[in-house]
Amino acid sequence: MKLKEILMGLFIVNVLATLYYLPQTIESISKMVIEGYIIDNFSFVVMTFIRLGLTGIGVVGMFQFWQNKNIFNPYLKAFFIYDLFAFFVFLPSNISVLFNNEVLESLGWSFYFFRVLSLVTAVFIVLVYSKETIRVNVTPGKKKRIRFFHWFIDSIIFIVFQYQIIAMSFFGIDEIVLLFASYLYLIFYYWISETVFQQTLGKLATGKYVRREDGNRAGTFKILGRTLSRFIPFEPFSFFSYPIRGWHDSISKTTVYSLAENQELEDEILDHLIGEDDDLEYKL
Numbered sequence: 001m002k003l004k005e006i007l008m009g010l011f012i013v014n015v016l017a018t019l020y021y022l023p024q025t026i027e028s029i030s031k032m033v034i035e036g037y038i039i040d041n042f043s044f045v046v047m048t049f050i051r052l053g054l055t056g057i058g059v060v061g062m063f064q065f066w067q068n069k070n071i072f073n074p075y076l077k078a079f080f081i082y083d084l085f086a087f088f089v090f091l092p093s094n095i096s097v098l099f100n101n102e103v104l105e106s107l108g109w110s111f112y113f114f115r116v117l118s119l120v121t122a123v124f125i126v127l128v129y130s131k132e133t134i135r136v137n138v139t140p141g142k143k144k145r146i147r148f149f150h151w152f153i154d155s156i157i158f159i160v161f162q163y164q165i166i167a168m169s170f171f172g173i174d175e176i177v178l179l180f181a182s183y184l185y186l187i188f189y190y191w192i193s194e195t196v197f198q199q200t201l202g203k204l205a206t207g208k209y210v211r212r213e214d215g216n217r218a219g220t221f222k223i224l225g226r227t228l229s230r231f232i233p234f235e236p237f238s239f240f241s242y243p244i245r246g247w248h249d250s251i252s253k254t255t256v257y258s259l260a261e262n263q264e265l266e267d268e269i270l271d272h273l274i275g276e277d278d279d280l281e282y283k284l
Contacts, residue, residue: 004071007124011058011079013117018055046160051086054079072132074204080125081193081201082157087122088188092181129196136215136257147246147256150202157201158186183231190227195220208256218254226252 029045032038038045061075094115097107193200194210198217203209210226212218218226229248249255 003124003128007071007128008065010121010124011062015055015059043160050160054082071128077197078201078204080129081197084122084125084192084196085189087118088192089185126196134209135260136209136211137260146206149206153202153205154200158189187227191224195223207259209259210254211257213253213255215257222252222254226254
């Protein structure tokens with residue numbers, strides 16, 4: 001069994017688990033609305049709807065995978081980008097629970113099952129998507145509105161998690177720790193997404209990829225340098241220059257490219273040929 005097929009199996013388990021707990025989730029949100037404390041749980045509600053929405057999008061990608069075996073389609077990738085980031089966001093809280101004996105005693109099997117499922121899924125996401133190969137146009141995208149669109153979508157996702165961080169303040173977590181955590185999560189979002197997937201959710205929406213200046217895949221440390229460069233004061237104003245090139249691009253020697261025009265056609269031909277080879281091997 002191939003890695004991508006194992007990952008699809010894990011995705012199906014995630015979908016079934018979501019469907020199993022869907023009535024309970026709807027009941028909880030309805031209770032919040034009726035009793036009037038939905039504002040206090042606003043981050044939970046928004047994250048729940050985003051998760052459900054991306055799961056639905058992922059299901060569309062799952063049907064595409066069954067048709068052409070392309071696990072790198074944008075629908076599945078959207079789900080896995082969010083899922084991998086969410087895994088790292090909640091990893092500290094999940095680890096802290098393991099050191100709290102009182103909490104551990106009250107937890108059932110489902111807690112451990114879903115944490116193990118999240119861990120295994122995260123591992124296979126990295127193994128599969130870090131091997132994606134594409135060809136890009138050598139001319140980088142230069143439209144300001146596209147860059148703004150990337151920032152807008154990514155900011156929405158981060159703001160949702162930011163609300164979750166703020167909600168943690170009610171549990172007595174120090175404000176300095178929360179501030180540090182918010183910056184750390186932002187670093188994780190860009191670093192993980194652009195290293196593993198070559199895209200954030202914003203870039204996925206416009207079909208853009210982060211690559212080295214020569215068009216090849218950027219390594220982990222280049223993406224880390226690109227991510228940290230975003231925190232340079234007044235860095236957003238660097239996009240008002242011409243040609244359009246942000247400091248996080250120039251410092252890390254990376255840029256944003258579009259997919260090569262004939263890449264999708266080549267992928268379909270390759271998948272078709274691989275399918276024929278598989279059939280021939282089966283017959284032999």
